[in-house]
Amino acid sequence: xxxxxxxxxxxxxxxxxxxxxxxxxxxxxxxxxxxxxxxxxxxxxxxxxxxxxxxxxxxxxxxxxxxxxxxxxxxxxxxxxxxxxxxxxxxxxxxxxxxxxxxxxxxxxxxxxxxxxxxxxxxxxxxxxxxxxxxxxxxxxxxxxxxxxxxxxxxxxxxxxxxxxxxxxxxxxxxxxxxxxxxxxxxxxxxxxxxxxxxxxxxxxxxxxxxxxxxxxxxxxxxxxxxxxxxxxxxxxxxxxxxxxxxxxxxxxxxxxxxxxxxxxxxxxxxxxxxxxxx
Numbered sequence: 702x703x704x705x706x707x708x709x710x711x712x713x714x715x716x717x718x719x720x721x722x723x724x725x726x727x728x729x730x731x732x733x734x735x736x737x738x739x740x741x742x743x744x745x746x747x748x749x750x751x752x753x754x755x756x757x758x759x760x761x762x763x764x765x766x767x768x769x770x771x772x773x774x775x776x777x778x779x780x781x782x783x784x785x786x787x788x789x790x791x792x793x794x795x796x797x798x799x800x801x802x803x804x805x806x807x808x809x810x811x812x813x814x815x816x817x818x819x820x821x822x823x824x825x826x827x828x829x830x831x832x833x834x835x836x837x838x839x840x841x842x843x844x845x846x847x848x849x850x851x852x853x854x855x856x857x858x859x860x861x862x863x864x865x866x867x868x869x870x871x872x873x874x875x876x877x878x879x880x881x882x883x884x885x886x887x888x889x890x891x892x893x894x895x896x897x898x899x900x901x902x903x904x905x906x907x908x909x910x911x912x913x914x915x916x917x918x919x920x921x922x923x924x925x926x927x928x929x930x931x932x933x934x935x936x937x938x939x940x941x942x943x944x945x946x947x948x949x950x951x952x953x954x955x956x957x958x959x960x961x962x963x964x965x966x967x968x969x970x971x972x973x974x975x976x977x978x979x980x
Contacts, residue, residue, distance in 0.1 A: 809868025867909025
């Protein structure tokens with residue numbers, strides 16, 4: 702038997718207690734400010750609902766208050782009314798973002814790498830970027846055979862610019878020595894792109910996608926007012942037409958929750974793509 706062998710002894714009750722206390726303190730520090738922010742938002746929401754309900758000019762909209770809204774939220778979730786609109790909206794956003802990524806990432810790489818292309822495209826791209834995506838709505842309706850395709854186009858044209866310019870910024874930040882080392886080691890253009898450029902710009906690309914998700918999610922709702930009979934935007938419009946304001950507010954709450962979750966996923970991807978991320 703090896704005399705130098707060591708054995709892990711089970712933790713004593715005292716050690717378990719200290720570990721649990723440290724975990725609880727860490728969790729409390731992480732949650733105290735988010736919970737404080739949520740509490741503040743709920744107070745403002747309650748105060749706004751109270752002000753609306755006690756104003757004769759706006760009391761018809763008293764259902765926007767937290768109580769009726771949360772009741773309606775539970776109703777649409779438990780009855781399953783919310784899942785079909787969510788599925789339709791995520792389908793449109795997903796395809797719009799996919800097209801934006803397929804266009805924006807290669808375009809951003811070229812703009813970031815080639816100075817002539819960057820200077821040539823700066824003015825026209827900035828001009829197009831400043832046009833509201835919803836301004837393209839009449840053209841989209843005429844150009845595409847279906848309402849769904851028109852909405853996907855509007856989402857894609859809104860999301861492509863953050864991805865393009867974030868990618869270009871990432872390419873411009875690459876250390877030229879990395880490219881020189883790769884060239885000296887015999888890397889061909891594909892290997893340079895695959896093993897040097899893409900890992901180096903991954904965090905910038907995901908940051909651009911995060912911005913694009915926010916823009917796409919904002920554009921989605923008014924775009925779904927347009928001719929379709931499904932989606933969260935349509936559900937809000939339908940609730941407004943039927944004067945179900947509690948249901949309208951409940952769908953607004955759903956939009957906010959899903960948007961927050963999508964953003965959290967993007968933040969997670971950004972952290973995982975960082976060279977400084979903890980393993």
